[in-house]
Amino acid sequence: MTLPLSIQSRFTDTYEGNTAARFNNSLEAKNFEAALQQAGASYRTKIIKSKKSGRQFVVTLLEAL
Numbered sequence: 001m002t003l004p005l006s007i008q009s010r011f012t013d014t015y016e017g018n019t020a021a022r023f024n025n026s027l028e029a030k031n032f033e034a035a036l037q038q039a040g041a042s043y044r045t046k047i048i049k050s051k052k053s054g055r056q057f058v059v060t061l062l063e064a065l
Contacts, residue, residue: 029057
C-alpha cells in the first residue's frame with residue numbers, strides 16, 4: 001500500500017517498533033486518522049499522559065511504508 005506523501009511525511013518517529021506520528025492535541029490526531037482511513041491504512045492510536053510533556057497522541061502505522 002502506498003500512502004500519499006503528505007501522510008508519509010508525518011511519520012517521523014517510532015513507537016513500540018512501528019512507524020509513528022505524534023500529536024499534541026486531539027483535533028490534529030483525529031484529522032490525521034481520517035486521512036489514514038480515507039487512504040485505507042491500518043493504524044492504532046495510543047494516548048500517552050505524563051506530567052512533564054502533557055498529553056500526546058501517538059498514531060502508529062501497522063503496515064510498512
